[in-house]
Every structure is written in C-alpha cells, then in structure tokens.
Amino acid sequence: xxxxxxxxxxxxxxxxxxxxxxxxxxxxxxxxxxxxxxxxxxxxxxxxxxxxxxxxxxxxxxxxxxxxxxxxxxxxxxxxxxxxxxxxxxxxxxxxxxxxxxxxxxxxxxxxxxxxxxxxxxxxxxxxxxxxxxxxxxxxxxxxxxxxxxx
Amino acid sequence: xxxxxxxxxxxxxxxxxxxxxxxxxxxxxxxxxxxxxxxxxxxxxxxxxxxxxxxxxxxxxxxxxxxxxxxxxxxxxxxxxxxxxxxxxxxxxxxxxxxxxxxxxxxxxxxxxxxxxxxxxxxxxxxxxxxxxxxxxxxxxxxxxxxxxxxxxxxxxxxxxxxxxxxxxxxxxxxxxxxxxxxxxxxxxxxxxxxxxxxxxxxxxxxxxxxxxxxxxxxxxxxxxxxxxxxxxxxxxxxxxxxxxxxxxxxxxxxxxxxxxxxxxxxxxxxxxxxxxxxxxxxxxxxxxxxxxxxxxxxxxxxxxxxxxxxxxxxxxxxxxxxxxxxxxxxxxxxxxxxxxxxxxxxxxxxxxxxx
Numbered sequence: 298x299x300x301x302x303x304x305x306x307x308x309x310x311x312x313x314x315x316x317x318x319x320x321x322x323x324x325x326x327x328x329x330x331x332x333x334x335x336x337x338x339x340x341x342x343x344x345x346x347x348x349x350x351x352x353x354x355x356x357x358x359x360x361x362x363x364x365x366x367x368x369x370x371x372x373x374x375x376x377x378x379x380x381x382x383x384x385x386x387x388x389x390x391x392x393x394x395x396x397x398x399x400x401x402x403x404x405x406x407x408x409x410x411x412x413x414x415x416x417x418x419x420x421x422x423x424x425x426x427x428x429x430x431x432x433x434x435x436x437x438x439x440x441x442x443x444x445x446x447x448x
Numbered sequence: 449x450x451x452x453x454x455x456x457x458x459x460x461x462x463x464x465x466x467x468x469x470x471x472x473x474x475x476x477x478x479x480x481x482x483x484x485x486x487x488x489x490x491x492x493x494x495x496x497x498x499x500x501x502x503x504x505x506x507x508x509x510x511x512x513x514x515x516x517x518x519x520x521x522x523x524x525x526x527x528x529x530x531x532x533x534x535x536x537x538x539x540x541x542x543x544x545x546x547x548x549x550x551x552x553x554x555x556x557x558x559x560x561x562x563x564x565x566x567x568x569x570x571x572x573x574x575x576x577x578x579x580x581x582x583x584x585x586x587x588x589x590x591x592x593x594x595x596x597x598x599x600x601x602x603x604x605x606x607x608x609x610x611x612x613x614x615x616x617x618x619x620x621x622x623x624x625x626x627x628x629x630x631x632x633x634x635x636x637x638x639x640x641x642x643x644x645x646x647x648x649x650x651x652x653x654x655x656x657x658x659x660x661x662x663x664x665x666x667x668x669x670x671x672x673x674x675x676x677x678x679x680x681x682x683x684x685x686x687x688x689x690x691x692x693x694x695x696x697x698x699x700x701x702x703x704x705x706x707x708x709x710x711x712x713x714x715x716x717x718x719x720x721x722x723x724x725x726x727x728x729x730x731x732x733x734x735x736x737x738x739x740x741x742x743x744x745x746x747x748x749x750x751x752x753x754x755x756x757x758x759x760x761x762x763x764x765x766x767x768x769x770x771x772x773x774x775x776x777x778x779x780x781x782x783x784x785x786x787x788x789x790x791x792x793x794x795x796x797x798x799x800x801x802x803x804x
Contacts, residue, residue, distance in 0.1 A: 304649070319487065331727040337672075339465035339466070340464065340465055340466070341466050341467065341721055342464045342721045342775060342778055342779075343462070343463065343464050343465075343774070343775070344461070344465075344775075345461075345773055345774075345775045347459070347461070349459075350458060350459050350461055351459055353458060353461050353465050353468070354455045354458050354468070357458075357465070357468055357469060357472055360469075361472065369758055374728070376725060376729055377728040377731065377732070378724075378727045378731050379704075379705055379707070379708055379711065379731045379735065380705070380708060380709060380712070380731075380802075383712075383716075384465060384466045385467045385468070387466050387469045387470055387473075388469065390473060391473060408801070447709075
C-alpha cells in the first residue's frame with residue numbers, strides 16, 4: 298500500500314479533496330493500492346489546541362518519509378492576499394525534494410482564484426500545478442492521472 | 449540542536465509549524481557527521497592551528513583561509529542585501545560596485561594599472577525607500593572587500609554640520625568628517641545645505657565637504673541622500689560636487705505588492721501575524737490605491753506607521769480580556785486595521801488620500 302500525503306495550510310481544502318478523490322481511486326485497481334493521508338492544517342503560527350499541535354508533528358514526520366506529496370493551496374485566498382503564504386513556500390521547498398509532488402490549487406470557483414493561480418505558479422513554481430474545484434469534481438481526473446503515473 | 453528538537457518545540461507551542469518545517473528540512477539537509485567549521489582553527493575547543501598540526505592534521509594555507517573567510521563575509525552582506533524587498537536596480541548597482549572594486553584589486557595584484565575611483569555616491573528617492581538601510585550595508589560591504597578600513601556609518605543632517613557663527617561650520621564639518629573617516633558619511637536631505645541662499649552657512653559646509661571628499665577619497669565614502677529633483681538642484685549649485693559624485697543610485701517607490709511583503713516581514717519580525725481576512729483587507733487597500741502609501745508620504749515607513757497603529761488598536765481591544773492566549777496576543781484582526789486606517793485618515797487627512 299503506497300501512501301500519499303495531502304498537506305497544506307488550514308482551510309485550504311485538504312479534506313474536501315481527500316473525500317472527493319477517494320471514490321475515484323477506489324474505482325481503479327491501481328488506485329486501490331494508494332492511501333491518502335489527510336493531515337491537519339499547517340499554519341504560520343502555533344495552534345492553540347495541544348492535540349492539533351501533536352497531529353502537526355505527526356504530519357511533518359509523515360512528510361519526511363512519504364515520497365508522494367499533494368500540496369493543497371487555496372487559490373482564492375492566495376489571490377486575494379496577492380502572495381503565497383509562508384507555509385506554502387516552505388512546503389514547496391519540501392516538495393522539490395520529493396519524487397512525486399504536485400500542487401493542487403483549490404477553490405478555483407472563488408473570487409481572485411485566477412490571480413491566485415498565477416501567484417502560486419510564480420511563487421511556488423511547482424513541476425505540476427493542478428487547478429481543482431473538488432465539490433464539482435473538476436481537476437480530479439488530472440490528479441488521478443498524476444497519481445497513476447507515480448504509482 | 450538535538451534530533452527532533454523541532455518536534456518538541458512545536459508540540460509545546462513554542463514555534464509555528466512553518467518554523468518546524470524549516471528546522472526539520474535543515475536538519476535533513478545537514479551531513480550526518482558535520483565537519484567543524486573551517487577558519488575557526490578549532491577555536492571552540494581552545495585549540496590553536498599549531499596544536500592541530502601537531503595532531504597530524506594537514507596544514508592549511510592561512511592566506512587561502514583568510515580569502516575564504518572574507519568571501520563568506522562578503523556573501524553574508526550580499527545575502528542581507530538580497531533579503532530586502534524589491535530594489536532590483538539598487539542590488540544590481542551594489543554588485544557592480546563590488547565587482548569593479550574587486551577587479552581593480554586583482555589588477556593591482558597582477559601589476560596592471562588600476563583605476564582608483566572615488567566611491568562617493570548620491571542616493572535619490574522618497575523617504576522610506578531603503579536608502580539608509582542600503583547605505584549601512586554598503587559600508588559593511590566596502591569594509592569586507594577592504595576598500596574602507598572600518599566600514600561604520602555616520603549619519604548626519606544639516607543641523608549636525610552647519611554652525612551658528614562664522615567659522616563654526618568649518619569646524620563642525622571637520623569634526624563630522626573626522627568621525628566618519630574609515631567608513632561612510634551619510635548625509636540625509638543633503639539639498640537642505642544649499643537652500644538658505646547666498647549668506648547661509650550651508651554653502652560653507654558644502655565647500656568643506658567637497659574638500660574632504662577629495663582629501664580622504666581612499667578612506668571615506670560620502671553618500672548624499674534626498675529627493676531626486678532637489679538633489680539635481682543641489683549638484684547644479686556646486687559643480688565641484690557633481691564631478692565628485694561618481695555613482696548615482698535611484699531608489700524607486702515600492703509597488704503595492706512589495707509593500708504587502710514588507711508588512712508581512714515586519715509583523716513576522718515583531719512576532720505578530722495578520723489574520724487571513726486582515727491580510728486580504730491590507731492587500732486590497734494597498735492594491736486599490738485608496739491609501740497612497742507610495743510616493744512622498746509613505747513607502748516602508750508609511751506601512752510601519754500603519755502597522756504600529758494597528759498594534760496599538762489590537763492592544764486596546766485586548767485590554768479588557770483577562771489573560772488572553774498567545775495566539776490572540778499575536779493576531780492582528782481586520783477590525784484593528786480598519787480602526788488604524790480610520791484614525792490615520794482623521795489625523796493625516798492631507799497625507800493619506802482615502803476614499804470617503
């Protein structure tokens with residue numbers, strides 16, 4: 298069973314992507330060999346809840362060991378702010394050292410998302426950038442294609 | 449640092465996940481058995497280079513070691529310069545100066561004729577565009593590449609130079625130059641020296657300064673700073689000054705995106721953070737041009753004033769709370785920024801052209 302870490306800032310849409318993607322993976326034999334690891338949001342500041350902090354430590358340990366990494370970035374928020382969050386820039390550096398790394402730009406149906414996509418492309422410069430609207434299942438095919446090539 | 453330290457610190461809530469990620473990554477990048485730092489001669493353990501030779505370690509060329517150490521220090525200064533937001537042209541210019549000076553030194557070593565150019569400069573730009581910061585870095589850089597012996601910066605303005613009676617100005621100017629020799633003399637708002645008219649002592653000061661620029665050309669760098677147009681006017685008043693200023697560097701106003709980045713770094717340094725909706729609000733305000741922070745009345749200093757005001761608003765908001773958690777002490781909300789903007793608008797209505 299190969300693991301895929303899904304990580305990113307808080308409220309970027311990691312769980313939504315995981316929930317939407319799981320049935321797609323289950324539909325294929327290669328997909329059933331993959332397990333998505335949903336992680337808690339990593340922020341630019343310490344979390345107030347100790348349980349949350351413990352989960353964040355586990356998430357970073359997972360990131361260190363698992364070679365497949367889906368980095369979820371909220372394109373709408375990034376576009377509104379006009380720059381990539383510090384955590385996303387750091388995660389992009391992590392991603393560059395992974396054999397399988399893709400950035401999923403979520404909330405593409407939100408305001409400022411198109412700007413956000415350009416900001417993400419410029420700031421994070423990932424090998425693979427996939428625009429996603431998870432509730433509408435847009436972009437999930439591209440994620441599956443990416444994962445299949447890695448699997 | 450011991451392995452896994454970041455995990456303990458993150459779990460205790462002492463560092464942010466971003467910092468933990470950075471530390472974990474740097475740890476992973478380190479070689480498994482890090483070599484002792486070069487150039488220290490094992491100084492941490494109180495061992496001299498001689499004793500290390502006695503233990504059978506290969507001897508090192510002290511000159512090569514010194515050059516490597518110097519290169520490291522130069523790179524450290526340049527890295528600090530690169531860390532400044534924007535200022536691409538300024539950074540290029542500083543690198544040009546560094547390259548030129550180094551090549552001249554190498555030419556001199558090779559027995560070729562080397563041009564001894566004075567490095568007096570004029571920095572033009574609006575307030576808060578980073579002139580003083582760059583001047584300070586430049587002083588350090590020139591020290592590291594052995595152009596200046598000390599590399600310190602003496603920052604003066606008209607009041608420090610111009611005296612109150614005949615003969616006083618020359619004496620004060622000489623005193624300031626004496627303090628600055630070996631480093632950088634940074635003269636802010638230099639054009640004010642020529643403003644007073646024919647009988648003003650400022651002219652006497654300029655003459656004294658021009659003389660010192662020539663006398664100490666190898667051990668003093670004079671940087672005149674001010675608004676672009678006024679600086680042009682200043683050098684027109686004194687042709688000797690124009691011919692002695694070899695390098696003109698213009699500091700452009702920051703773009704709204706750069707101002708957002710500056711505000712983010714400032715808050716990070718002060719251990720504050722913007723709540724996501726506050727970041728959106730600030731970016732929108734800066735980008736929409738409603739708040740004219742660029743130009744004459746703002747840039748980085750304008751952003752700093754705004755943020756400082758917002759921090760005070762946050763403090764007022766938290767006064768009534770009993771022992772607020774660390775997260776709240778760190779967070780600046782959208783309402784704090786809104787109050788700060790509104791108050792600045794009332795106070796400086798002529799400075800900030802906000803939409804009603």
